[in-house]
Amino acid sequence: xxxxxxxxxxxxGQTYFNRSxxxxxxxxxxxxxxxxxxxxxxxxGLKDIPFKNAYSSDAGRARETAQLVLAEHHDQGIAHQIEPxxxxxxxxxxxxxxxxxxxxxxxxxxxxxxxxxxRSQDIAFEDMANAIHQxxxxxxxxxxxxxxxxIMAGYRQIAEETxxxxxxxxxxxxxxxxIALFLSLxxxxxxxxxxxxxxxxxxxxxxxxxxxxxxxNMSYMDNGR
Numbered sequence: 001x002x003x004x005x006x007x008x009x010x011x012x013g014q015t016y017f018n019r020s021x022x023x024x025x026x027x028x029x030x031x032x033x034x035x036x037x038x039x040x041x042x043x044x045g046l047k048d049i050p051f052k053n054a055y056s057s058d059a060g061r062a063r064e065t066a067q068l069v070l071a072e073h074h075d076q077g078i079a080h081q082i083e084p085x086x087x088x089x090x091x092x093x094x095x096x097x098x099x100x101x102x103x104x105x106x107x108x109x110x111x112x113x114x115x116x117x118x119r120s121q122d123i124a125f126e127d128m129a130n131a132i133h134q135x136x137x138x139x140x141x142x143x144x145x146x147x148x149x150x151i152m153a154g155y156r157q158i159a160e161e162t163x164x165x166x167x168x169x170x171x172x173x174x175x176x177x178x179i180a181l182f183l184s185l186x187x188x189x190x191x192x193x194x195x196x197x198x199x200x201x202x203x204x205x206x207x208x209x210x211x212x213x214x215x216x217n218m219s220y221m222d223n224g225r
Contacts, residue, residue, distance in 0.1 A: 003167035005159050005205040006213075008049065009182075010173045012065040013039040014197040023102050025088045025141075025177075027095040028060045031068075035197060039065050042198045043072030044224030052168035054078045055158050057087040062173040065198075069171065072224075078171075085154025088175035089129065089147060092136025106131055122191060125181050151182055159205035186210045 014035030017024035031039065046069060056066035066080050094102045103115035109131050112118040129144035142150070155172075162170045174182075176195045183190055183201060190212065195201070198221045202214035 002163070005163045005167045006169045007155070007159060007203040007205065008046065008051075008169060008171050009179055009201045009203060010042065010065060010069070010171070011176050011179055011195045011197055011199050012059070012061045012173055013042075013068070015061050017096070018197065021099045023091050023094050023097045023099055025091040025095055026059075027091075031061060031064050036064070036068060038198050038221060039068045040072060041224035042200075042221040043069035045220035045222070046171065046200075046224075047073045049169055049171075050075070051078050051171045052165060053081065053158075053162050054171040055081045055083045055086070056173035057175065057178075058082050058084040059087055059175070062087070062175065066171070066173045069173070083154050083158055083172070085150045085157070086172065086174040086178055089132065089177045089181075090141050091132055092138040092141035094132070094135065094141075105135055109135060125177075125184055147181060148185065151178055152185060155182055155203075155210075159203075159210070163205060183212060183215055186212055190215065192216060 013031040015024060015031055016029040019032055051073070054066060054070055056062040070078055070080060100115065103118060107115045107118040110118060110123070110127065126144040129142070129147050133141045133143040158170060158172060162168055179195055179201055180192055183192060192215055195216045196218055199216045199218050200214065200220050201216060204211045204213050
């Protein structure tokens with residue numbers, strides 16, 4: 001009898017753009033020393049969970065995070081696979097911009113008086129994604145429909161591959177908005193926008209359906225300290 005499939009999805013460790021509060025979607029910076037150390041703690045906290053497969057997006061920060069976690073695992077035979085569809089949202093011409101400047105422009109296009117007002121509101125992912133798509137002067141930021149299609153296809157592929165092997169635990173490294181959008185697609189009542197670097201969201205895949213067991217859980221990192 002097959003086991004259920006359980007996804008342990010980590011947000012990557014803190015990067016230099018995270019620390020300097022710059023927009024980081026398809027652009028990429030390495031983990032800071034603090035970020036790398038915290039991910040090493042995460043690896044220690046996950047080292048006894050028997051992972052059948054491990055994935056990350058194709059971003060350097062996600063690859064680095066996965067490698068640091070797997071280096072601490074008791075099973076050194078777990079292959080690290082790349083799934084590009086779980087990369088972060090793309091921000092087009094706003095990549096690398098200060099988050100404060102980007103939020104100001106996002107507020108204007110959304111009809112908010114200020115970035116502070118925008119932050120205080122529970123803006124829907126659909127509205128946010130479509131506003132980013134509209135703001136992008138480069139023409140490659142995805143709209144909401146494109147994001148949903150890409151992200152769901154990526155996570156479903158990961159889950160189905162492991163389910164086809166009889167189920168089991170899967171480790172995956174992804175990104176803040178990508179994970180948050182995925183969680184919202186599973187549970188529309190979950191109001192979660194920001195995920196901590198190195199947090200774990202635990203997702204059950206059974207009978208073709210996803211359910212959320214944990215979201216934005218920092219206890220795995222804390223247990224590795």
